[in-house]
Amino acid sequence: MAVATIETSGLTRSYGEICALKPIDLSVPEGEWLSVMGHSGSGKSTLMNLVGGLDRPTAGALVVGGQDLSTLTEDGLARFRREYVGIIFQQHHLVPYLSALENVMLSQYFHSVPDEAEARHALERVGLGHRLKNRPGELSGGEQQRVCIARAIINSPKLLLGDEPTGNLDHKSTLMVMELLKELRAEERFTVVMVTHNEEVAAWGDRTIYLTDGVLVREERTRS
Numbered sequence: 001m002a003v004a005t006i007e008t009s010g011l012t013r014s015y016g017e018i019c020a021l022k023p024i025d026l027s028v029p030e031g032e033w034l035s036v037m038g039h040s041g042s043g044k045s046t047l048m049n050l051v052g053g054l055d056r057p058t059a060g061a062l063v064v065g066g067q068d069l070s071t072l073t074e075d076g077l078a079r080f081r082r083e084y085v086g087i088i089f090q091q092h093h094l095v096p097y098l099s100a101l102e103n104v105m106l107s108q109y110f111h112s113v114p115d116e117a118e119a120r121h122a123l124e125r126v127g128l129g130h131r132l133k134n135r136p137g138e139l140s141g142g143e144q145q146r147v148c149i150a151r152a153i154i155n156s157p158k159l160l161l162g163d164e165p166t167g168n169l170d171h172k173s174t175l176m177v178m179e180l181l182k183e184l185r186a187e188e189r190f191t192v193v194m195v196t197h198n199e200e201v202a203a204w205g206d207r208t209i210y211l212t213d214g215v216l217v218r219e220e221r222t223r224s
C-alpha cells in the first residue's frame with residue numbers, strides 16, 4: 001500500500017434501526033489532515049472507525065490506500081490496521097502498571113518484535129526521553145497523550161486517526177499535542193483524520209467536515 005488516500009461512495013453504517021452514517025461520499029487525498037466535527041451522536045466515531053478498518057460498512061464503497069476495505073477478510077482487516085493505521089484515543093488506554101517505555105513496546109509486540117531502542121527513540125521524538133521509566137499514573141494528561149502518540153507512530157502509519165485526542169486536556173497541553181502532531185506529520189507525511197468537538201483543534205487541519213445526524217452537511221477548508 002503506497003498512499004493513504006481515502007475514497008468513499010455511498011458509505012453507510014446502520015446499527016439495527018439506527019442509521020449512524022447516511023450515504024457519504026468523501027475523498028481525502030494523501031497527506032491531508034481532515035478534521036471531523038459534529039454534535040454528540042452525529043456519526044463522527046462511526047466514520048473514523050470505518051476508515052480505520054475497526055468496523056465494517058453496511059453499504060457503499062470504502063477504499064483506503066487502494067484497498068477496498070469492505071471486501072477484506074477479518075485477517076485482511078487486521079493486517080490493514082497493523083500495517084497502515086495509528087490511532088490516538090481520548091482515553092489513553094495505557095496499561096497502568098507498565099512504564100511509558102513498556103507501554104510503547106507492548107504495541108510493538110502486536111505489530112512486530114519489541115525493540116527497546118526503537119521504542120525509546122519514539123518516546124524521545126515526543127519529548128519524553130526523560131520519562132521512560134514512569135508509569136502512566138506518574139505522568140500528566142498531556143504526557144500520557146504523548147506516550148499514546150509515540151505508540152501510534154512507532155510503526156510509521158500512513159493514516160493517523162484521532163478520536164478526541166485532546167478532549168481531556170487543558171489548553172496548554174492541547175496546544176503542545178497539536179504542535180507535536182503537526183511536526184510529526186511534516187516529517188512523516190501521513191494522512192490524518194481527527195474527530196473533535198473543538199473548533200480550535202479542528203482549525204489545525206487542512207479541511208473540516210461537519211456531520212449532523214449521520215449526514216455530511218458542510219465542509220470548510222481551514223488552511224490553504
Ligand SMILES: Nc1ncnc2c1ncn2[C@@H]1O[C@H](COP(=O)(O)OP(=O)(O)OP(=O)(O)O)[C@@H](O)[C@H]1O
Nearest residue numbers: 015018019020038039040041042043044045046047
Ligand atoms: N455499536 C453501536 N450499536 C448501536 N448504536 C451505535 C453503536 N455505535 C454507535 N451507535 C449509534 O450511532 C450514532 C452515531 O454514533 P457515533 O459514536 O458515531 O457518534 P459521535 O458523533 O462520535 O458521538 P460523540 O461525539 O458523542 O462521541 C449514535 O446514535 C449512536 O448511539
